[in-house]
Amino acid sequence: MQKYLVATKSEVPEASCKIVKVKNAEFGIYNIKGKFYAWKNACPHFGAPVCKGRVTSTRLPSNVYEYKLGREGEIVRCPWHGWEFDLITGEHLVDPNTKLFQGKLCSGDATHENLEKGVLEEEEDRLYLIL
Secondary structure (H helix, E strand, C coil), rough: CCCEEEHHHHHCCCEEEEEEEEEEEEEEEECCEEEEEECCCCCCCCCCCHCCCCEEEEEEEECCCCEEEEEEEEEEECCCCCCEEEEECECCCCCCCCCCCCCCCCCCHHHHHHCCEEEEECCEEEEEEEC
16 A cells, blocks of 8 residues: 555645545545545446535435435535535435335445545645555
8 A cells, every 4th residue: 555645734624625636546635624534536326526516514304394404514415416425424315214115125235325435644734545
């Protein structure tokens, strides 16, 4: 594994993303409330450049006809089809009230719907991606 300097902390303001390319792969470097995260710039849905999506909030569980928003600056929305991902865990956000229909189950592992995490290391003001 090798260490690549990808940014300084000051280059990634809070609730923003800096897209970097390392070894023919793009990653989004995010600053979420002072903590830094790296996610591969590929939506698991159709390979869209998810890190070019808007950093935003999401709809929280609420009653019918109520729309509560929360988690501002912690969610990225894919620019192609609107899939939302938690920028702290990389998990695809799905409304727990979504109705599922009977169909063929291809995999019991839902991780194929999550973002691929990059290993990020901090040294003083510098951020390194480990590949």
